Amino acid sequence: MGWIAVKTLVADRGKLATALVGLVFSLVLVNVQGGLFLGLLGKASLLVDRAGADIWVGHKAMHNVDFPHAIPSRWVARLRSLPGVQRAEPYTIGWATMTLPSGGFEPVVVVGSDPASLLGSAWNIREGSPGALRHNDGIVVDECDDHKLEHPAVGDLREIGGRKARVVAKSRGIVGFLISPYVFTTLDRAAEYLRLPHGVCSYYLVQVKPGFSVDEVSQAIRHRTPQLDVYARHEYARISIQFWMTRTGLGISFGAATLLGLAVGLVMVAQTLYASVLDRLGEFGTLKALGAEEWQVYQILFTQALALAGGGSLIGLVAVAAIRHWFHSYRAPIVIPLWLSLGSCLLLLAIALVSSLLPYLRVRRLDPVMVLQG
Amino acid sequence: MKANLPPVAVHNVHKTYRRGGIATPVLQGVNLVVGHGRCAVLTGPSGSGKSTLLSILGTMLSPDQGSVRIAGHDLGRLDAAARTRLRRELIGFVFQRFELLRGLSALDNVAVPLALRRMPQRAAQKRAAEALAAVGLADKLHSHPRHLSAGQCQRVALARALAGEPELILADEPTASLDEQHGLELMGLLRRLTAEQGRTAVIVTHDPRILRFADVVYRLAHGRLETAERPRASLISAAEEVLT
Numbered sequence: 001m002g003w004i005a006v007k008t009l010v011a012d013r014g015k016l017a018t019a020l021v022g023l024v025f026s027l028v029l030v031n032v033q034g035g036l037f038l039g040l041l042g043k044a045s046l047l048v049d050r051a052g053a054d055i056w057v058g059h060k061a062m063h064n065v066d067f068p069h070a071i072p073s074r075w076v077a078r079l080r081s082l083p084g085v086q087r088a089e090p091y092t093i094g095w096a097t098m099t100l101p102s103g104g105f106e107p108v109v110v111v112g113s114d115p116a117s118l119l120g121s122a123w124n125i126r127e128g129s130p131g132a133l134r135h136n137d138g139i140v141v142d143e144c145d146d147h148k149l150e151h152p153a154v155g156d157l158r159e160i161g162g163r164k165a166r167v168v169a170k171s172r173g174i175v176g177f178l179i180s181p182y183v184f185t186t187l188d189r190a191a192e193y194l195r196l197p198h199g200v201c202s203y204y205l206v207q208v209k210p211g212f213s214v215d216e217v218s219q220a221i222r223h224r225t226p227q228l229d230v231y232a233r234h235e236y237a238r239i240s241i242q243f244w245m246t247r248t249g250l251g252i253s254f255g256a257a258t259l260l261g262l263a264v265g266l267v268m269v270a271q272t273l274y275a276s277v278l279d280r281l282g283e284f285g286t287l288k289a290l291g292a293e294e295w296q297v298y299q300i301l302f303t304q305a306l307a308l309a310g311g312g313s314l315i316g317l318v319a320v321a322a323i324r325h326w327f328h329s330y331r332a333p334i335v336i337p338l339w340l341s342l343g344s345c346l347l348l349l350a351i352a353l354v355s356s357l358l359p360y361l362r363v364r365r366l367d368p369v370m371v372l373q374g
Numbered sequence: 375m376k377a378n379l380p381p382v383a384v385h386n387v388h389k390t391y392r393r394g395g396i397a398t399p400v401l402q403g404v405n406l407v408v409g410h411g412r413c414a415v416l417t418g419p420s421g422s423g424k425s426t427l428l429s430i431l432g433t434m435l436s437p438d439q440g441s442v443r444i445a446g447h448d449l450g451r452l453d454a455a456a457r458t459r460l461r462r463e464l465i466g467f468v469f470q471r472f473e474l475l476r477g478l479s480a481l482d483n484v485a486v487p488l489a490l491r492r493m494p495q496r497a498a499q500k501r502a503a504e505a506l507a508a509v510g511l512a513d514k515l516h517s518h519p520r521h522l523s524a525g526q527c528q529r530v531a532l533a534r535a536l537a538g539e540p541e542l543i544l545a546d547e548p549t550a551s552l553d554e555q556h557g558l559e560l561m562g563l564l565r566r567l568t569a570e571q572g573r574t575a576v577i578v579t580h581d582p583r584i585l586r587f588a589d590v591v592y593r594l595a596h597g598r599l600e601t602a603e604r605p606r607a608s609l610i611s612a613a614e615e616v617l618t
Contacts, residue, residue: 004486005496011477286473289434290487293455293460369434371473372425372546
């Protein structure tokens, strides 16, 4: 029966194209909207994901990596003495203003890391050397912020918080959730730029010794420093993402747009399948007159829905790949994991199957005797 | 088929339609027996109940009263699913307006009833090709209905009815959409193939030109059947005459 379904579906090219457009539209919308959403979420936890720390320790009620509260730097020694801690370093994040050559200024997020280990410093360096941060006044900026920072080259000078800053290296793709550029430097210099009081930092970044579990070490740190919050990397990433999700309504707006796309796809496919069946009602009557059973009739509609979903998924995924290829950037990353693509294909299948039920209900009421009695 | 039982046996069948509270009796005590290999033609004025009787024989409609046996199966004892199965397995249909599936080629159209019997596609198409060759359309296997003439479409429909080797062929005004020449050709073909294969046929028609192909002609009037037998020799010669 499958071949009958497919051949009759393909024969009506106009309706086939309309249904496919609906399905492809749905799939592209789900993937691109979802991909942009995930890309944005990834930016919200970028530092946490890429700093190289297994555990983040910070002020009580810390809720977003970019908005920390100061904690005493000296407490880091309590962590270093714990079994299971391979390395624990203070880490500073704060807001300052960079003065630009034109006389303008730009708010920046200053990130200061330990000069010896450079734990949590810039990655994906394209020009200069990350080790050059140890030189006087050294900072690392990102290529993606060139326009905002008036195209600084390696060796160029800027001013942050009234202090001199020299670009010693440039990274590519370190673009946070906020519009302000990240500027990486050392702990002491960050404290200067941020005009922090002596002996404070934002976090302790902890790396766990091989053979120890992150949970176990986290528990030990909590026990040792009960005044502080302690989170495994993935936990703090989730908390940072949650901050933006709940405070901005981001999830709702992306979700609403995606649902709208799905609804449009559903309506288009349902309407097309229904119209196609209405157009061929007589043929379904003929099939019943020739002895088709109810399940065989549904099998035809089901197979057509399946074929539409398959074709729509295939074309849609190609379109998504093309859109991602042309529009993905560090500033607006489109992150499409396999589960999103597979999930959207399954969603498409569900749309197609639901859409096939409506015409089936119409065909089910069809009396084959209509073929003989006009 | 149950041994020695006639393919069609109708006894005292009544059927009344009710619309808007008004009862219109269509069949009133119809009796009909068509033996193996016989070709019966039902004729009569519009509204005389020909299509209703054909629908009952085709298991698509149930009588209000009386019994109907198709190839020995008492339809009154069968549920809807069993009647559908019987229709699929034992009956071949030729409809007035061909009722071919537009999206399918002639070959695929003829293969449809075989596919409904769950025959694999390749085997169904092989048998469909043979059926199309038998009706003289071996060169039109891959043509779609829109590219075929009315006469060719009706021959495809005839091939579809015969491909499943049914016990009974039911034809509803098979020549109504055809001109005289094509109508006679189709009837000649239908008569020859049913005779060769030993099939029984019941044909409903208004067309007096095709009465000569019948073994027996029944006239329906006021819901009752009147019989007019014809000698077999004359119809065989009629078929040969048209086909030559």
